Amino acid sequence: MKRIYLSPPHLGNMEFEFVQEAFRSNWISTVGPHIEAFEAEIARYAGTKGAIVVSSGTAGLHLALRVHGVGPGDTVFVSTLTFIASVNPIIYQGAEPVFIDSEPDSWNMSPAALERALADAARKNRLPKAVIAVNLYGQSAKYDEIKALCAPYGIPVIEDAAESLGAEYKGRRSGSIGDIGVYSFNGNKIITTSGGGAVVSDNLEHLQIMKHWSTQARMPEIHYQHEEIGYNYRMSNILAGIGRGQLLELDGRVAARRKVFANYRERLGAIEGISFMPELAEGFSTRWLTAMTVDPSQCPVPVSRIIAALQENEIESRPVWKPMHLQPCFAGKEIYAHSPELNVAEQLFACGICLPSGSNLTEEEQSRVMDIIEEVIHKQSVSL
Ligand SMILES: *Cc1c(COP(=O)(O)O)cnc(C)c1O
Numbered sequence: 316m317k318r319i320y321l322s323p324p325h326l327g328n329m330e331f332e333f334v335q336e337a338f339r340s341n342w343i344s345t346v347g348p349h350i351e352a353f354e355a356e357i358a359r360y361a362g363t364k365g366a367i368v369v370s371s372g373t374a375g376l377h378l379a380l381r382v383h384g385v386g387p388g389d390t391v392f393v394s395t396l397t398f399i400a401s402v403n404p405i406i407y408q409g410a411e412p413v414f415i416d417s418e419p420d421s422w423n424m425s426p427a428a429l430e431r432a433l434a435d436a437a438r439k440n441r442l443p444k445a446v447i448a449v450n451l452y453g454q455s456a457k458y459d460e461i462k463a464l465c466a467p468y469g470i471p472v473i474e475d476a477a478e479s480l481g482a483e484y485k486g487r488r489s490g491s492i493g494d495i496g497v498y499s500f501n502g503n504k505i506i507t508t509s510g511g512g513a514v515v516s517d518n519l520e521h522l523q524i525m526k527h528w529s530t531q532a533r534m535p536e537i538h539y540q541h542e543e544i545g546y547n548y549r550m551s552n553i554l555a556g557i558g559r560g561q562l563l564e565l566d567g568r569v570a571a572r573r574k575v576f577a578n579y580r581e582r583l584g585a586i587e588g589i590s591f592m593p594e595l596a597e598g599f600s601t602r603w604l605t606a607m608t609v610d611p612s613q614c615p616v617p618v619s620r621i622i623a624a625l626q627e628n629e630i631e632s633r634p635v636w637k638p639m640h641l642q643p644c645f646a647g648k649e650i651y652a653h654s655p656e657l658n659v660a661e662q663l664f665a666c667g668i669c670l671p672s673g674s675n676l677t678e679e680e681q682s683r684v685m686d687i688i689e690e691v692i693h694k695q696s697v698s699l
Pocket of ligand 1: 370371372373374397398400401449475477478498499500501510511512
């Protein structure tokens with residue numbers, strides 16, 4: 316039985332061509348024409364004045380924090396329902412994360428929780444240096460609300476758009492709405508360079524400084540001259556070539572993932588207690604991963620049982636992200652819940668599951684996944 320993965324790479328027609336061109340011209344290192352071309356193409360796609368490519372999304376977030384002056388003793392507000400890469404760069408900069416819960420409409424940062432956190436921080440004279448809002452599973456957060464809350468304090472909004480390349484919010488591309496946006500081209504993302512990332516912004520000065528830091532802060536001298544500390548966060552010309560080919564396929568990948576989602580919802584949505592991640596009316600989600608919840612009061616099958624049944628049948632699925640405020644490495648950090656009675660992220664983690672969502676998932680494979688889910692739920696219901 317062929318194993319079904321959560322979100323495997325999906326190659327198109329031009330990637331190998333671009334890589335061959337890099338080989339033919341001997342530009343196989345960290346400089347070369349694909350890098351500049353890829354940066355221009357990403358900026359054009361995002362609708363921003365510029366873009367830089369880097370070695371990973373995590374590296375991009377790190378540069379974004381530093382360019383906004385985040386340093387030791389500062390705090391940064393960040394979504395709690397996310398992958399740890401949204402938070403680690405805050406720690407790299409010696410700053411403190413304050414976790415903000417999700418809201419039910421988009422599963423992304425709760426404006427209500429953010430508002431309380433900002434009011435508290437203003438009272439304590441400890442406003443955050445930046446807010447990192449994560450766009451989960453291909454969907455943009457509520458930026459009108461988030462930006463309106465941050466603007467009076469002049470706090471920059473960093474969009475962790477690692478999972479949302481191709482999504483829109485009020486007609487604008489995800490990643491281009493905050494002060495700065497970060498994409499990931501990790502192997503499981505909607506398009507991939509095998510590993511890599513990009514930072515987009517309208518602030519060309521910021522992009523230039525970040526590019527400088529990403530190349531060991533090396534000054535343009537014939538000798539090796541360094542006036543500050545940088546990093547080796549570059550992307551190679553070969554990987555930029557893969558990225559150029561992948562970007563040509565992006566719109567088709569988005570359509571394919573949305574179709575996968577629609578198929579799941581059509582069939583599994585009929586089961587009592589199963590609901591799907593909502594889509595904001597003002598947004599357009601890529602449905603990078605199909606995420607659904609199983610309400611324990613209506614469906615007596617825990618998601619762990621569904622995940623195990625799929626696993627036994629060579630199918631990869633995952634719980635929704637484990638919130639960062641529940642991670643042992645962030646024990647004791649502050650968390651602002653959506654409301655005093657409700658922590659949305661904890662609830663989503665308890666009953667949420669991500670299903671195989673690759674743009675190359677066949678209808679037959681999708682049926683295999685749904686057959687097993689229906690079977691395990693039916694079996695459990697009958698035995699009760
Ligand atoms: C994948 C991901 C990242 C990190 O991207 P890498 O390229 O793997 O470093 C950051 N944030 C979120 C939400 C992600 O899903």
